[in-house]
Amino acid sequence: MGIRLHAVSHVYQSINQPPFEALKNVSLTIQANDEFIALVGETGSGKSTLVQHFNALMAPTSGEAQLFDVTLTAETFKDKKIKKTPIRKRIGLVFQFPEYQLFEETVLKDVAFAPKNFGLSEEAAIQKAKDALRLVGLDESFEARSPFHLSGGEKKRVSIAGILAMEPDILVLDEPTSGLDPKSQEMLMDVFTSIQNRTHTSIVFITHDMNWVERYAKRVLVMKAGSLVFDGTPHALFQRPELADWKMDVPDRFKVMQYLKTHHSFKDPVTTPDELIDAIIREGQS
Amino acid sequence: MSYLTLNHVHFSYGNTPAIQDVSFSLEAGEWISIVGPNGSGKSTLAKLIMGLLPVPSGTIDVGGERLSEASVHEIREKIGIIFQNPDNQFVGVTVKDDIAFGLENLQVPYPEMIARIETYAQAVGMDAYLDKEPAQLSGGQKQRVAIAGTLAMHPELIIFDEATSMLDPTGRQTMMTIMNDLKKAGKTILSITHDLKETLNADRVIVMHEGRVLKLGTPKEILRDEALLTTANLTLLEPFKIMNTLAEKNRLTDAWEALLWESAFTL
Numbered sequence: 443m444g445i446r447l448h449a450v451s452h453v454y455q456s457i458n459q460p461p462f463e464a465l466k467n468v469s470l471t472i473q474a475n476d477e478f479i480a481l482v483g484e485t486g487s488g489k490s491t492l493v494q495h496f497n498a499l500m501a502p503t504s505g506e507a508q509l510f511d512v513t514l515t516a517e518t519f520k521d522k523k524i525k526k527t528p529i530r531k532r533i534g535l536v537f538q539f540p541e542y543q544l545f546e547e548t549v550l551k552d553v554a555f556a557p558k559n560f561g562l563s564e565e566a567a568i569q570k571a572k573d574a575l576r577l578v579g580l581d582e583s584f585e586a587r588s589p590f591h592l593s594g595g596e597k598k599r600v601s602i603a604g605i606l607a608m609e610p611d612i613l614v615l616d617e618p619t620s621g622l623d624p625k626s627q628e629m630l631m632d633v634f635t636s637i638q639n640r641t642h643t644s645i646v647f648i649t650h651d652m653n654w655v656e657r658y659a660k661r662v663l664v665m666k667a668g669s670l671v672f673d674g675t676p677h678a679l680f681q682r683p684e685l686a687d688w689k690m691d692v693p694d695r696f697k698v699m700q701y702l703k704t705h706h707s708f709k710d711p712v713t714t715p716d717e718l719i720d721a722i723i724r725e726g727q728s
Numbered sequence: 729m730s731y732l733t734l735n736h737v738h739f740s741y742g743n744t745p746a747i748q749d750v751s752f753s754l755e756a757g758e759w760i761s762i763v764g765p766n767g768s769g770k771s772t773l774a775k776l777i778m779g780l781l782p783v784p785s786g787t788i789d790v791g792g793e794r795l796s797e798a799s800v801h802e803i804r805e806k807i808g809i810i811f812q813n814p815d816n817q818f819v820g821v822t823v824k825d826d827i828a829f830g831l832e833n834l835q836v837p838y839p840e841m842i843a844r845i846e847t848y849a850q851a852v853g854m855d856a857y858l859d860k861e862p863a864q865l866s867g868g869q870k871q872r873v874a875i876a877g878t879l880a881m882h883p884e885l886i887i888f889d890e891a892t893s894m895l896d897p898t899g900r901q902t903m904m905t906i907m908n909d910l911k912k913a914g915k916t917i918l919s920i921t922h923d924l925k926e927t928l929n930a931d932r933v934i935v936m937h938e939g940r941v942l943k944l945g946t947p948k949e950i951l952r953d954e955a956l957l958t959t960a961n962l963t964l965l966e967p968f969k970i971m972n973t974l975a976e977k978n979r980l981t982d983a984w985e986a987l988l989w990e991s992a993f994t995l
Contacts, residue, residue, distance in 0.1 A: 484897075485899065593767050624922060625962065626766060698966045698995070701990070701991040
């Protein structure tokens with residue numbers, strides 16, 4: 443098992459503001475292999491606070507976060523004998539707009555930076571960087587290029603390779619596709635699938651786009667005002683009557699089908715666009 | 729009457745051409761939406777119009793005036809721009825300060841400033857938040873404040889540069905409503921987006937690719953053109969996929985075309 447949160451709450455304290463409970467009694471488990479999880483919820487629902495508990499960037503105010511063999515609580519988090527670095531190597535977190543953090547002269551050096559920092563020799567780090575670049579679909583021709591002269595999608599891939607070079611068991615991504623055009627978004631989502639197929643890395647991604655949730659995720663976590671209100675399959679989520687209350691969107695095809703069904707009476711039940719097209723063709727023939 | 733006219737505009741970053749021979753006119757009161765892949769030159773175009781980058785070749789006219797070093801400051805006062813990242817454009821300590829910021833630069837008298845702040849905070853539904861700090865606001869709320877600040881300066885042209893791309897569905901929906909209201913109020917709008925849903929209410933759509941205008945047409949002309957959209961790294965919206973499949977099978981009646989078009993507005 444990779445991540446197990448038990449009754450985790452997190453309260454932000456600041457000088458001029460009343461305390462704010464960003465996470466309320468959240469319990470969940472994420473396996474170290476083959477998970478493909480979408481984390482969704484409106485702005486301010488606690489998604490980013492939650493993922494920072496996944497790799498020991500934040501400690502629970504109460505409750506405990508078990509991250510592989512380390513258990514973090516408000517007390518143990520302060521214990522300097524408990525090292526956080528090995529956790530961050532196993533659970534890689536990619537922030538939103540990671541491309542802003544690219545800084546080396548070449549793509550290869552940038553990707554090799556993290557493994558080198560985590561104690562690998564120059565040579566070993568370079569090898570890991572090359573492997574990681576192949577995983578995100580960037581061939582050798584990219585290695586000597588400046589990361590600053592790449593397209594938005596390529597920059598994202600380089601920064602994700604930087605985390606992958608540490609060979610994490612779990613890869614957590616905060617809105618990885620934001621700012622990309624639709625085709626580049628799709629290519630990046632396909633990169634995650636291919637990474638998982640080859641390495642069995644568990645993937646957790648934050649998104650607002652329900653089309654990607656439906657198409658890629660095996661499991662969805664829904665946050666609402668700091669609480670985890672849903673943990674299940676995308677299929678089960680889209681049946682739930684509370685969707686509007688959770689400020690959840692539905693995939694485009696659901697909206698279109700819904701509209702067409704309320705404005706046209708079909709003889710047979712239709713749920714997918716393919717069934718719809720068949721039904722329209724049958725009606726035209728009768 | 730044409731409000732904004734670009735005539736054979738070129739621009740390069742060093743040796744890399746970013747804008748190549750772009751010409752189009754935006755009528756007063758019209759809404760044009762510009763779509764295209766990352767790196768197609770959309771945002772560069774906005775910067776050229778704002779006079780944030782020099783125009784090395786070709787001409788840009790805004791409100792009947794030729795954009796030049798001499799006219800740039802005057803022209804900038806006619807244009808309001810809303811950027812992608814709500815956090816990068818919030819400059820005030822509170823919502824009220826943030827809306828006031830541009831007005832102070834324009835040296836608007838104090839009573840007039842207070843009146844405008846109230847009017848435009850109300851127009852974007854943020855009048856109950858005037859004393860809030862940015863940390864207490866969602867991304868969508870910050871974008872609404874940015875719009876209020878822009879509108880308060882009475883711009884003739886409003887540019888939205890991927891202004892909804894970092895917002896959650898609720899924030900996006902609110903922004904779309906505000907843009908539609910601005911259009912109804914007769915504002916001239918140029919919106920830059922990756923999201924084809926946001927082009928549905930535009931009068932015309934420009935598809936950019938590698939710095940060039942690939943096509944300029946109505947949403948109806950652009951949104952069904954799969955080959956064109958694929959070139960621009962865009963994907964057909966669901967209703968138009970269905971429409972095209974029916975058309976291929978010779979089964980697209982006028983009634984279905986109309987109903988599918990309407991269904992796109994639920995997205």
